Amino acid sequence: MRNRPARRPGLRASVTAYFALGALGLSVCLAVGTYLAARHLLVEQRERTALRQAYTDAALVRDSLLTSRSEVSDVLGSISPPAGVVMYVRRDGAWYSSSLDRPGEVLTETVRPTVESGSVGTAWTDRTEPSAVVVGIPLPAVDAEYYEVAVPEELAATLRTLALALAVCAALTTVGGALVGRSVSKRVVRPLGEVADAAVQVSAGDLGARLRDTDDPDLAVLVGTFNHMVDALHERIERDARFAADVSHELRTPVTTLTTSLSLLQDTPGLGDGAREAVDLMAAELARFRRALEDLLALGRLDAGATESQLVTMDARELARQALVGSGRPASLLVPTPSGGAKPGVPTTVVVDRLQVLRALTNLFDNADLHGGGLSRVEVEGNGDQVELRVLDDGPGVAPDDRRRIFERFARAGGAKAGTGSGLGLSIVARTAANHGGGVWCAQRDEGGAEFVIRLPRVPEEGGAR
Amino acid sequence: MAVMATRVLVLEDDDGLRTSLRLVLQKDGYDVVEAADAERGLELVEDPGVDLMLVDLMLGGVDGFTFIRRARPQTEAPIVVISAREGVEDVVSALEAGADDYVTKPFDVAEVRARLLALLRRPSLSDAGTPAPRQAPGRDVAGGAVTGPGTTTGTTTGPRATGRTEEVFVLDRDEALVLDRGAAQLTRGERTIHLTITEYRLLSVMAENAGRVLSRASLLEHVWDGGFFGDERIVDVHVRRLRKKLEKDPSTPRTLVTVRGLGYRLDTR
Numbered sequence: 037m038r039n040r041p042a043r044r045p046g047l048r049a050s051v052t053a054y055f056a057l058g059a060l061g062l063s064v065c066l067a068v069g070t071y072l073a074a075r076h077l078l079v080e081q082r083e084r085t086a087l088r089q090a091y092t093d094a095a096l097v098r099d100s101l102l103t104s105r106s107e108v109s110d111v112l113g114s115i116s117p118p119a120g121v122v123m124y125v126r127r128d129g130a131w132y133s134s135s136l137d138r139p140g141e142v143l144t145e146t147v148r149p150t151v152e153s154g155s156v157g158t159a160w161t162d163r164t165e166p167s168a169v170v171v172g173i174p175l176p177a178v179d180a181e182y183y184e185v186a187v188p189e190e191l192a193a194t195l196r197t198l199a200l201a202l203a204v205c206a207a208l209t210t211v212g213g214a215l216v217g218r219s220v221s222k223r224v225v226r227p228l229g230e231v232a233d234a235a236v237q238v239s240a241g242d243l244g245a246r247l248r249d250t251d252d253p254d255l256a257v258l259v260g261t262f263n264h265m266v267d268a269l270h271e272r273i274e275r276d277a278r279f280a281a282d283v284s285h286e287l288r289t290p291v292t293t294l295t296t297s298l299s300l301l302q303d304t305p306g307l308g309d310g311a312r313e314a315v316d317l318m319a320a321e322l323a324r325f326r327r328a329l330e331d332l333l334a335l336g337r338l339d340a341g342a343t344e345s346q347l348v349t350m351d352a353r354e355l356a357r358q359a360l361v362g363s364g365r366p367a368s369l370l371v372p373t374p375s376g377g378a379k380p381g382v383p384t385t386v387v388v389d390r391l392q393v394l395r396a397l398t399n400l401f402d403n404a405d406l407h408g409g410g411l412s413r414v415e416v417e418g419n420g421d422q423v424e425l426r427v428l429d430d431g432p433g434v435a436p437d438d439r440r441r442i443f444e445r446f447a448r449a450g451g452a453k454a455g456t457g458s459g460l461g462l463s464i465v466a467r468t469a470a471n472h473g474g475g476v477w478c479a480q481r482d483e484g485g486a487e488f489v490i491r492l493p494r495v496p497e498e499g500g501a502r
Numbered sequence: 503m504a505v506m507a508t509r510v511l512v513l514e515d516d517d518g519l520r521t522s523l524r525l526v527l528q529k530d531g532y533d534v535v536e537a538a539d540a541e542r543g544l545e546l547v548e549d550p551g552v553d554l555m556l557v558d559l560m561l562g563g564v565d566g567f568t569f570i571r572r573a574r575p576q577t578e579a580p581i582v583v584i585s586a587r588e589g590v591e592d593v594v595s596a597l598e599a600g601a602d603d604y605v606t607k608p609f610d611v612a613e614v615r616a617r618l619l620a621l622l623r624r625p626s627l628s629d630a631g632t633p634a635p636r637q638a639p640g641r642d643v644a645g646g647a648v649t650g651p652g653t654t655t656g657t658t659t660g661p662r663a664t665g666r667t668e669e670v671f672v673l674d675r676d677e678a679l680v681l682d683r684g685a686a687q688l689t690r691g692e693r694t695i696h697l698t699i700t701e702y703r704l705l706s707v708m709a710e711n712a713g714r715v716l717s718r719a720s721l722l723e724h725v726w727d728g729g730f731f732g733d734e735r736i737v738d739v740h741v742r743r744l745r746k747k748l749e750k751d752p753s754t755p756r757t758l759v760t761v762r763g764l765g766y767r768l769d770t771r
Contacts, residue, residue, distance in 0.1 A: 288586040288607035289516045296522035299611040300529065326608050346735060350719075358719070391590075391733060 047228075051221035052214055059213020060206065067202035074198055082188045083158055083169055086121075090171035090184040093123055101178040108132040108180070120187045127180035138164070144183040147172035151181045161185070166192040227255050231262055239341075243270040276340050283333065291326050298322060324458065331460035334395065335445070338467040349495060352384040352423045353416045359397035360414065370414045382418030385495040388472060393492075396468040397425065399461040400488050404429035408486050418494055422474075425490045433486045439478045465490065507533040508622060511552040513543040513569065514584065515561045523556065526611050540564035540572075547573045554618055559585040559596065567599050574600035580621040580699050584609065590733045597739045602700050621699055671709040673757055674771050679748065681709050688747075700725065701744050704737075708758065708768040717765035741766055 100111040112134045124140030125132040150157030151172035168187040237245035247259045404411040408429025415426040443466040446459040469476040474492040510532045514520040524534045537543035559566035580602040588606040669684040678691045688695045718734035745752040
């Protein structure tokens with residue numbers, strides 16, 4: 037399977053993605069910062085609470101041991117610690133606890149060295165789930181050490197809730213950022229869309245299309261430049277058209293006069309052989325000059341993108357038939373079955389400037405007759421979203437090096453200097469095909485002879501089937 | 503009785519071309535009258551009258567379009583435009599104005615000769631009940647019908663070889679609208695409706711195929727010589743002109759109707 041190159045995301049998608057990523061980054065930073073600050077505050081608070089509670093409880097244990105001379109276990113049993121708090125007393129190496137579930141020796145090992153040195157110690161232990169704050173207080177008056185282990189389950193729940201809330205906020209902010217980005221990108225891209233629409237109108241021949249004036253200082257430059265460009269284009273096309281019209285009038289009439297006068301001379305009886313040869317030579321050269329003039333003017337119109345007739349939707353086979361019959365050739369040269377290689381029965385509907393394409397086909401027929409040993413057949417075939425019109429001859433074919441060059445203006449295959457054509461016929465074919473969104477090329481046939489192909493976009497049948 | 507030669511008006515402001523056309527046409531036996539401007543041309547149309555006109559469009563002063571519009575009410579003589587302007591809009595405008603044919607410069611003399619003869623071969627529609635037309639050089643004025651449609655194109659919109667031999671087509675019984683190809687005239691009751699040659703050919707082909715939709719392309723092919731290279735808008739122009747003469751209300755045609763997307767159909771009643 038062929039790997040397709042990755043498609044570059046559009047401007048709107050990119051802007052939307054940048055806004056979303058920006059919002060995500062910002063919201064994640066804020067959420068993490070908020071979480072860490074809140075956690076730090078809550079942990080400190082919890083430690084202070086545990087310390088206060090431990091001092092109170094330790095004082096109670098010390099006083100009870102001093103005054104009542106009771107056993108440590110009795111004293112611990114008489115005190116009701118808050119939920120989640122376990123009290124430990126170590127005296128004479130023995131451990132006493134308010135709960136039998138958790139051994140004090142293990143839980144208090146993080147603060148025991150501090151307490152044994154006579155100081156109050158506070159630390160966290162991860163021996164419990166969740167982690168617990170451990171407070172150790174030396175009780176020298178009763179020769180004991182007091183420890184209190186508080187498991188802050190409410191703190192863990194609070195932190196979990198906070199983390200969840202911050203995550204949800206970050207996600208919502210990201211979505212919000214994407215929406216804002218989408219809205220902004222729409223607003224940014226809208227003027228470009230208007231420019232594109234106007235450009236399409238202009239390229240379709242509507243030279244009156246302009247962008248509306250705007251008071252937006254950022255867009256005013258674009259609008260002004262675009263409209264100025266179209267004005268200049270319009271002016272140039274009009275100038276070219278005027279030039280073509282002037283050339284048309286100034287050259288066509290004298291050429292017609294020469295042609296008409298020469299026909300009188302040709303019909304004059306009694307001309308000497310030399311004079312008749314000279315008159316025939318003049319007639320031939322005049323005919324060539326006339327063809328060159330017509331082709332130059334046709335090429336000028338094609339270059340200017342001017343249409344010569346209404347665009348019509350029609351079957352390319354009918355177009356080829358009309359070109360054959362209209363140029364005095366038998367319609368039977370249009371073969372009913374394509375040579376093969378494509379799906380049979382594919383419709384061959386095209387949208388064309390009929391006169392332009394008829395002229396292009398006639399040029400190919402003339403080319404086959406002049407240089408290809410005669411037109412042998414014409415094929416029309418629909419293939420995918422294209423229609424191919426093939427003009428085949430039985431001549432020697434075109435040398436590989438010349439197959440592109442012959443479509444250039446005044447180019448002649450094999451470097452021949454003179455010919456009977458104007459040297460513009462195939463250029464007109466190429467320009468016509470390009471103006472229709474298609475192309476043209478020349479190939480060598482397996483069985484000999486050349487094959488000239490005009491490819492035009494096919495109009496898909498209704499329903500989208502191909 | 504001597505037969506008068508066909509008189510051709512050459513209206514062309516270029517002296518060289520006008521002179522060369524005069525020489526060629528005189529050599530062919532035509533009686534040629536010349537004019538370098540539209541005013542002189544109109545005088546010649548009025549007196550001594552002409553049978554054919556070759557008219558350039560780009561004249562000094564009054565242009566060729568205006569000349570055709572002014573000359574047309576005075577004469578049904580076929581007008582062949584000879585012009586360096588080859589835009590479809592120019593062709594359509596000239597035809598709208600009343601021209602019958604359009605030849606683009608530079609042209610072959612043989613082409614102009616053929617077109618003139620083709621126009622002269624057609625019956626002169628205004629001659630019903632009028633003196634006989636002048637004779638074209640070496641050729642009789644044909645009284646026959648317009649050449650019938652050729653082979654079918656294989657589509658529903660191509661004229662068919664009907665084999666119909668009728669010379670009289672009743673287009674509308676209520677209005678007594680009749681095309682008589684034998685007499686080469688269209689009448690509404692007692693009144694003769696003047697048609698140009700192209701209008702006559704168009705109506706004749708449509709009458710032969712009454713009730714069938716004919717596409718613009720097939721009409722181009724069968725009504726106009728070399729019609730494949732014409733623009734289909736030319737058909738529309740002639741249909742509009744014909745409607746003005748056929749229909750009581752040309753804006754809502756009942757006889758020569760448009761079949762959207764396909765072409766035109768002639769409905770007889």
